[in-house]
Amino acid sequence: MRPRGYVRITLGSLTAALGALLVFGGGPTAGRLLPAQLETVETEPSYRWVSFGHAEGHLALRDSPAGAFSPDSSQLAVASGDKVLLQSLGGSGAASVLHPRVALVKDFEIRSASFLAPTRLLILGNGLVETKKGMPPRTPELAFQWDTAADKVSGKVSSLGAEGGTGPAHYFPAIRYVAMAKGNTFDLWNPLDGRMGRVTIPPLTQPVNLYSFSPDGHWLLLAQFATSSQPNPVVVRLSEHQFVDSLDGHRGAVLSMEFSRDNKKVVTACEDGKVRVFSVPDWKLVETLEGHSGPVHRAEFSADGKWLVSGGEDQTVRVWSADNGKLLQTLQEPREPVLSVAFSPDGRSIAASTEKTVLIWQRQP
Numbered sequence: 001m002r003p004r005g006y007v008r009i010t011l012g013s014l015t016a017a018l019g020a021l022l023v024f025g026g027g028p029t030a031g032r033l034l035p036a037q038l039e040t041v042e043t044e045p046s047y048r049w050v051s052f053g054h055a056e057g058h059l060a061l062r063d064s065p066a067g068a069f070s071p072d073s074s075q076l077a078v079a080s081g082d083k084v085l086l087q088s089l090g091g092s093g094a095a096s097v098l099h100p101r102v103a104l105v106k107d108f109e110i111r112s113a114s115f116l117a118p119t120r121l122l123i124l125g126n127g128l129v130e131t132k133k134g135m136p137p138r139t140p141e142l143a144f145q146w147d148t149a150a151d152k153v154s155g156k157v158s159s160l161g162a163e164g165g166t167g168p169a170h171y172f173p174a175i176r177y178v179a180m181a182k183g184n185t186f187d188l189w190n191p192l193d194g195r196m197g198r199v200t201i202p203p204l205t206q207p208v209n210l211y212s213f214s215p216d217g218h219w220l221l222l223a224q225f226a227t228s229s230q231p232n233p234v235v236v237r238l239s240e241h242q243f244v245d246s247l248d249g250h251r252g253a254v255l256s257m258e259f260s261r262d263n264k265k266v267v268t269a270c271e272d273g274k275v276r277v278f279s280v281p282d283w284k285l286v287e288t289l290e291g292h293s294g295p296v297h298r299a300e301f302s303a304d305g306k307w308l309v310s311g312g313e314d315q316t317v318r319v320w321s322a323d324n325g326k327l328l329q330t331l332q333e334p335r336e337p338v339l340s341v342a343f344s345p346d347g348r349s350i351a352a353s354t355e356k357t358v359l360i361w362q363r364q365p
Contacts, residue, residue, distance in 0.1 A: 046365075047363045047364065047365060048329060048363070048364055049319060049329055049331060049350055049361040049362065049363055049364075050361060050362055050363075050364050051331075051333055051359070051360075051361055052089070052093060052349070052360040052361055052362045053093050053359075053360055054333075054357055054358060054359045054360065055076075055078045055080075055085055055087050055095065055357070055358045055360075056078075056080055056085075056356065056357060056358075057078035057079050057080030057081075057083075057085055057356070057357075057358055058078070058079055058080070058339075058340075058353045058354070058355060058356065058357075058358060059078065059079070059112070059340050059342070059351060059353035059358055060079075060111070060112035060114065060171065060340060061111075061112075061339050061340050061353065061355070062111075062112075062168060062170060063112055063114075063170045063171050063172070064171075064172065064173055064174070064258065064300065064342065065112075065340045065341070065342040065351060065353060066173050066174075066300065066342040066343070066345075067112075067114030067115055067122070067171060067173035068112075068113065068114055068115070068342065068351065069115065069342065069344045069345055069349070069351070070115045070118060071115060071117070071118055071345060072118060072345075072346075073089065073344040073345050073346040073348060073349060074088065074089055074090055075087060075088060075089060075115075076089060076344075076349070076351055076358070076360065077113040077114065077115060077121060078113075078358045079110040079111065079112060079113050079125075080110075081109060081110070082099070082100070082107075082108050082109060082110060082127075083097050083098065083099055083100075083110070084097070084098040084100060084110060084113045084121065084123070084146070085097055085098075086098060086148060087358075087360070089344070089349050089360070089362070098121075098146065098148060098151050099151065100123050100144075100146050100153070101153070102127065102142060102144065102153075102157055103157075104129060104130050105127040105128065105129060105130070105139055105142070106127055106128050106130055106136070107127045107128045108125055108126070108127035108142075109125050109126065109127060110123055110124070110125040111124045111125045111126075111141075112124045112125075112171060113146075114171055114173060116145065116176070116191060116192060119147060119148045119149045120145055120146070120147060120148070120154065121145065121146040121148055122143065122144075122145060122146075122171060122178075122191050123142075123143065123144055123145070123146050124141060124142070124143050124160075124169060124171065124178075125141070125142060126138060126139045126140065126141050126142055127139055127142075139159070140159050140160060140161050140162045141159070141160040141161055141168065141169050142157055142158070142159060142160070143157070143158045143160055143169065143178060143189075143191060144156070144157040144158065145191065156194075158189070158191075158194070160178065160180060160189065161180050166180040166181065166182045166187070167180060167181040167182070167207070167209070168180075169189075170211075172212070172213055174213075174214075174215040174259070174261065175213050175215060175217065176190065176191075176192065177189065177190055177213070178190075178191060179211070179213070181207065181208065181211065183204075183207065184200055184201045184202065184203075184204035184205070185198055185199070185200045185201075186198070186199045186200075186201075186211070186220070199220070199238065199241070200241060201220070201222075201236055201241055201242075201243075202241060202242075203242060203243050204222065206225050206226045206227050206228065207225075207226040208222045208223065208224055208225055208226070209223075209224035209226065210222070210223040210224040210233075210254065210255075210256070210257070211223070212257045212258060212259065214259045214263050214280075215259055215261060215263055216263045217238060218237070218238060218239070218263070218281075219235060219236065219237065219238065219259075219263075219280070219281075220235075220236040220238055221233045221234070221235060221236070221247070221257050221266065222234045222236060223253075223254040223257060224253060224254065231250040231251070231252055231253055231254060231270075231271075232246045232247055232248050232249070232250050232254075233246060233247045233250075233254055233257055233268065234246050235247065235283055245283045246283070247266065247268060247276070247278050247283060247285075248285065249276060249285050249288070250268065250270050250272065250276070251270070251272040251274075252270050252271030252272035252273075252295070253270070253271040254268050254269070254270055254271075255269050255270065255271060255295060255296065255297050255298065256268065256269040256297065256298040256299060256300075257269075258299065258300050258301065259280070259301075260301040260305050260322075261301065261303050261304075261305060262305055263280060264279065264280050264305075265277055265278065265279060265280060265286075265301070265305070265322070266278045266280060266283075267299045267300065267301060267308055268299070269296035269297060269298050269299040269310060269312070270295070270296055271295040271296075272295075273290070273292045273293065273294055273295060273296060273312070274288055274289065274290055274292070274296065275288075275289035275292070275296055275299045275308065275310045275320070276288050276289070277289070277308070277322070277325065287324075287325035288325075289308070289310070289318075289320055289325050289327070291318055291327050291330070292310065292312040292313075292314050292316065292318065293314040294312055294313035294314045295312055295313045296310050296311070296312040296313075297311055297312050297313065297337065297338060297339045297340070298310065298311055298338075298339065298340050298341050299311075299341070300341060300342050300343065301322060301343075302322070302343040302347045303343060303345050303346070303347055304347055305322055306321070306322055306323070306347070307319055307320065307321065307322055307328070307343070307347070308320040308321075308322050309341045309342070309343060309350055309352075310341060311334075311338030311339070311340065311341040311352050312337065312338055313337045313338075314337075315332070315334045315335060315336060315337060315338060316330055316331065316332055316334065316338065317330075317331040317334065317338055317341055317350065317352045317359075317361075318330050318331070319331070319350070331350075331352075331359075331361055333359055334352060334354060334357075334359060335354075336354035336355065336356070336357070337354060338352050338353070338354060339353055339354060339355065340352065340353040341353075347363065348362060348363045349361065349362050349363070350362075350363075
């Protein structure tokens with residue numbers, strides 16, 4: 001049930017490991033799609049995003065939801081209670097339903113489902129352990145791979161943070177690692193081969209609730225410090241395990257921070273209603289994107305770095321040019337606060353998640 005022993009991770013070993021790990025390649029209304037409709041266009045874009053439909057469930061609400069897209073962008077994995085809906089993003093948008101199960105665990109609730117390979121999902125969630133008497137205990141976070149073609153578990157079930165004291169597990173699709181924070185230590189687990197590593201940041205003296213690793217393994221961003229009102233994220237150079245800079249200019253808590261795939265930019269979503277873009281590695285503020293009328297919960301780059309997408313408390317999803325910060329389109333279909341947004345790997349689809357609904361748009365000329 002537990003992963004293998006720890007090793008100390010250095011910049012070289014982490015970067016090499018990340019490079020080696022790249023993989024190419026509900027209810028009766030759960031998969032029902034809505035007719036396409038054009039949303040409000042703020043400026044004249046070279047493309048427009050048109051509503052493709054919606055599904056009951058959610059994407060990863062505490063992690064990057066980009067992993068919910070299959071590597072070839074043909075499917076989207078939507079978590080719904082103890083089920084995973086595989087939503088097709090082509091043709092009629094047909095859907096299939098998977099039923100992940102864990103032996104001796106009942107009332108299993110899936111927190112996130114992310115693609116590791118074309119037919120392999122990483123499932124994170126927990127449930128109640130079956131016992132002969134008394135109140136069944138809640139499991140620690142469970143992680144396992146699910147074969148989507150055979151609809152069955154693949155390999156072992158791992159118990160994350162079973163010893164206690166760690167924060168929630170977070171999956172980072174760009175580096176293919178699950179991370180858990182405990183004090184100034186970050187434990188990293190590779191779901192593909194079970195290896196674990198540990199990164200320790202000596203200057204970190206209080207817990208953080210938000211952190212993000214760069215795709216190249218060089219940087220770690222820290223935010224939402226437990227006992228500090230300072231909103232600006234701190235930059236850690238992983239080769240030195242030291243603070244080296246900060247992302248200044250925020251007027252409220254930072255709710256998400258994501259690197260571009262080429263490691264040249266960082267985008268933050270903030271409680272003050274703004275989306276900010278910083279350059280790497282000088283950490284200068286290069287764009288402040290204004291338009292949301294409340295806290296912005298998440299912002300992410302497209303894989304090619306051309307666009308940004310953001311979603312927030314104002315129940316809108318907004319698409320921006322990453323080159324000049326212009327607002328290209330406002331998608332107004334959500335009827336609840338938008339908690340998570342992501343582009344598909346090919347940049348042709350956008351998915352946004354509220355607590356109970358996933359909405360999908362597709363790009364058209």
